[in-house]
Amino acid sequence: MAARHLGINLEEVSASDGPDAPDLIGSNPLGRIPMLIRNGEMPLCDSVAIMHFFDRLTEGRLYPRSPDQRAEAEMLEALCDGITDSLLSITYERRLRPEEKIYQPWIDRHWLKVARGLDYLEKHTPKTDKALNGGHFALAALIGYLHLRYAGRWSVGRPQLAAWPRQFSALFREQMKTAA
Ligand SMILES: N[C@@H](CCC(=O)N[C@@H](CS)C(=O)NCC(=O)O)C(=O)O
Known part of the structure; x- marks a missing residue:
């Protein structure tokens, strides 16, 4: 939702959060969603960390300045x-x-x-x-x-x-x- 709101293009990929989710666990040892996979950069896990990354990416459009x-x-x-x-x-x-x-x-x-x-x-x-x-x-x-x-x-x-x-x-x- 936040990415859409900010006009950030993402490819949404469904992932199972079960113990047999090698794609997910390969990026996030916790095996949790959401995960943000970035081309050539470290993947990011946790919705709060991901939203704060979006905020920096858009020069502060996701959180108030005051x-x-x-x-x-x-x-x-x-x-x-x-x-x-x-x-x-x-x-x-x-x-x-x-x-x-x-x-x-x-x-x-x-x-x-x-x-x-x-x-x-x-x-x-x-x-x-x-x-x-x-x-x-x-x-x-x-x-x-x-x-x-x-x-x-x-x-x-x-x-x-x-x-x-x-x-x-x-x-x-x-x-x-x-x-x-
Ligand atoms: N506070 C975390 C919660 C992440 C979370 O627990 N996601 C659940 C799905 S809604 C999950 O992947 N659970 C699998 C597990 O904990 O093994 C966030 O907002 O990113």
Whole structure:
């Protein structure tokens, strides 16, 4: 999304994140997506590192210049990334362990982080009246994942957050048109 927003041309390649993903592991020992493969340069892993690389590539178009606003955008980004990591921990606990070994207190601990994080975002829903930044893309990715795995559940009692993707999409489309 961030690359598209900035007009950076990427070839999207699907990769399995399973243990038998030699292409992925060849570039990233962690075997995780997303990965950015660059011609003749070191590959980059982790969505935050990749977005900060895009920011440098475009001379600062992905994060605000003012230190306070930048800190706000990076806090939003870190929070959304952390919530997504907790959701993934829950997914893997359920998916990878034999049923009798699933440890519910681990799931509950992460779910508490997710719920607190989403409640914080409900109270501090980011404005989308200016340029989109890395924090907005991290939130869009988080909500995309929530839609995929927790559709209809995460948004109950969080109307601001539930309405946010529509505002984000409208601004995304508008800024794509302006850039074209
Ligand atoms: N915080 C990281 C999370 C990356 C991540 O955990 N990706 C998942 C897929 S959504 C993955 O590749 N999991 C495979 C694994 O951990 O083995 C980021 O945003 O890049």
